[in-house]
Amino acid sequence: MAAITAALIKQVREETGAGMMDVKKALTEAEGDVARAKEIIRAKGIQAAGKREGRKAQEGTISSKVVEANGEQTGYAVELNSETDFVAKTPKFVEFSDEVLEYAIKANAKSAEEVLASPAKDATVKEAVEEAAALFGEHVKIGQFATISGPRVEVYAHKKSAELPPSIVAMIATDEAGAAVAHEAALQISAMGAQWLTREDVPADIVEAERRVATEKSLAEGKPEQIVPKIVEGRLNAFFKETVLLEQPYVKDPSKTVGDLFKEANGQALAFARIEVGKGAADEDAE
DSSP, rough: OOOOHEEEHHHHHHHHOOHHHHHHHHHTTTTOOOOHHHHHHHTTTGGGGGGGGGGGGOOOEEEEEEEEEEEEEEEEEEEEEEEEEHHHHHHHHHHHHHHHHHHHHTTTTOOOHHHHHEEEETHHHHHHHHHHHHHHHHHOEEEEEEEEEEEEEEEEEOOTTTTOOOOOOEEEETTTTTGGHHHHHHHHHHOOOOOBBGGGGGGGGHHHHHHHHHHHHHHHHHHHHHHHHHHHHHHHHHHHHHHGGGEETTTEEEEEEEHHHHHHHTTTTTEEEEETTTSSSOTTTTT
């Protein structure tokens, strides 16, 4: 029996386009015989798995969970992408997404890259995802990943329709008092898509860019130069009300802000995260 080396696996992967785990299994079954391994891969219909990598995977689901340790809660959410809703809503796909989340939690992952590197049975999550692509017959990939911690963490998972899995997950970490309004805040995050918790969290370069655009727009509109600074500040405040969670008007009562909700509860919002299927970074694998 020939030794199944990394070079041998690489050779068969390049020649067949199959995933790493499929190649390993085929070579093991073929006792290291490359020709026989390629026959096994063809017979199982997984040779084209690699070709799926060039197809966009922008549908899918999001699995989420809150775990507690040492008096603190941590929320985790991971996006698993497929090409179609048809695959995304199958029980096996949703189950696999939940498995990936558990691997991420066990590894205490902090990023999508760390999720991919997390152990998954006798392989890694990256290898398990490659295997899943062959199983589902579509390009499958890990999308966005988020984790937040605090005394309390609330998670809201939104479904576009009853037959589809969650397509938006909103998480918010609060102190104990803030937990009283955390669910309402999570609903707000899901619906309104805030980008930052407070205006102090908005990067300085983004604020400066908004200020510059507002200034140029005001001047182009023919506003008197002496009142332009005041107009610019008004437009900046409008920008903050749209993008900053605690300054957004509360959707159920626009006469108050989300920040007002927490003040009424004598609580604090500490951090939040929002993931929406297909809204992460561009699919680098897609052509």
